Amino acid sequence: MYRISQIASVIKAKTFSTNVDGQIEHILLDSRKLLFPSTSIFFALDGQRRKGSQFVDELYQKGVKCFVVDEHVDEQDIRKYPDAAFLQVAKVLQALHVLTAYHRQQFNFPVIGITGSNGKTIVKEWLYQLLLHDFHIVRSPKSYNSQIGVPLSIWQMNAGHSLGIFEAGISQPDEMQQLAKVIAPTIGVFTTIGEAHGEGFLNIRQKINEKLKLFINSDVLVYCADDPDVNESVNAFKK
Secondary structure, three states, X not given: OEEHHHXXXXXXXXXXXXXXXXXEOEEEXXXXXXXXXXXXXXXOOOOOOOOHHHHHHHHHHOOOOEEEEEOOOOHHHHOOOOOOEEEEEOOHHHHHHHHHHHHHOOOOOOEEEEEOOOOHHHHHHHHHHHHOOOOOEEEOOOOOOOOOHXXXXXXXXXXXXXXXXXXXXXXXXOOHHHHHHHHOOOEEEEOOOOOOOHHHOOOHHHHHHHHHHHHOOOOEEEOOOOOHHHHHHHHHHHO
């Protein structure tokens, strides 16, 4: 658990609150998935059709008392909820990444990070099956490998675990740097490279180089040296 004041400090938020000592245990991104209102923090991420801040009133009525909102939310609207804590930031998604990266850094056990065009979830589940008798494993649920899925996966980490296995997927340049900070893998696995999600990249080599950014601080990287594009990119990456 983290205190609201601690979270505000980590994400460098402007705080509107009379309740900074409240305890937070759960991250909420979807108003339909509310289970623990009193210990949840809602990150008001904008969707394609609706702004995240539109769900604040509904969640407040259901008992949520902590919200992360962007700078477009008017202070007058915030003051309608005097007993709630509002943490105002420039970018809500970035704040989510910063908080979960901070959470990741609280643990020193090995973390395996997996990326590639295909096979991420299969490899993750294979590793889980092979290692579950030797470690208490925390892993990505299903195929949670996006800019939102990765933070939710990392938030599961706790002191009872001894190994983490997380997958990361990107669809365009400059996305992996954030996921690399959140996962911070000590061991890397590069599965395969192919055409999946390739429309966001100039060519296969750029795609490989972007994915390799996940392993910038890893101690070990497992990859297919038989693939000339991957092998050449990894050798250049190591330098």
